[in-house]
């Protein structure tokens with residue numbers, strides 16, 4: 001049970017707010033972070049079940065009875081060879097809803113339970129919606145998901161199976177987000193982009209990696225960069241361990257974007273610290289095609305603080321990585337293959353490093369797309 005107190009803090013003004021009332025922005029409309037000191041008891045952790053709640057003292061849910069969990073996490077970390085160079089790959093496609101978004105959903109829906117909220121809304125074109133819907137179902141909480149017109153049907157099927165109310169918005173992602181903002185004025189907004197509790201779940205990726213390496217940090221971690229749910233989680237998680245004195249350095253964060261939709265990469269190569277929205281083209285990596293990431297500036301700062309870098313990958317590279325993984329026995333989403341394509345680029349310039357990356361989502365989510373790729 002955690003005793004120290006979490007607080008929301010405005011990223012613009014430092015103004016603080018209590019976490020026991022529903023909130024997703026500061027009073028003047030700025031993004032919120034969470035101020036919370038994670039604690040680790042390595043002996044206790046070792047003796048707990050192999051799931052992400054083993055880091056109990058580092059997760060800001062007050063009462064154990066509010067935890068909504070499928071015993072998720074502690075995914076295998078497998079060595080895989082990429083054309084003569086090795087990386088360690090977290091098997092994040094193995095989660096119950098088929099992507100690592102379950103890490104964020106278990107913590108966010110536990111907060112919802114803790115606040116006694118009976119109904120949530122969310123907007124997502126895919127895996128975040130699936131994860132929020134599944135954990136809402138487990139908690140017995142009503143859930144409505146706002147979706148843009150072009151959302152992949154298999155993912156909608158999954159959300160419907162979990163009993164979520166599907167709100168199809170005629171229009172693109174932005175129009176959908178606006179519809180969700182309106183609904184959020186009277187219902188709890190379980191947003192994977194805005195709500196800092198989601199990152200309090202995804203940060204456990206970093207904890208697991210370090211524990212699996214014998215409580216050591218890797219040299220580099222190669223992660224996807226769309227809205228940054230994992231990237232930001234990684235930064236928070238490794239930083240928690242560094243502050244607690246458990247690891248002695250931050251790994252470099254290597255962030256991967258699809259070339260056809262790469263606002264962060266564009267800002268990075270121009271040396272800018274403000275991310276401007278970009279025009280985007282179609283990409284196999286639909287899950288990370290975010291033209292105007294709400295936490296873009298924050299992501300840029302985090303990558304630079306670790307002396308990491310950004311890569312953009314093209315459609316051919318994504319396709320080749322997808323097929324390469326399949327041949328090795330790993331069935332992943334095309335979106336996940338973008339990260340692996342970036343990993344392969346990074347490995348070419350890295351020597352004698354411990355490099356960690358991940359398979360972010362399961363191939364069964366994208367049968368239709370994969371059939372097209374196979375021809």
Ligand SMILES: *Cc1c(COP(=O)(O)O)cnc(C)c1O
Pocket residue numbers: 099100101127128224225226227228229230231287288290333335336360361362
């Ligand atoms: C969410 C997700 C990502 C990363 O996306 P962000 O927008 O950066 O959070 C990557 N792959 C898959 C399969 C995902 O579901």
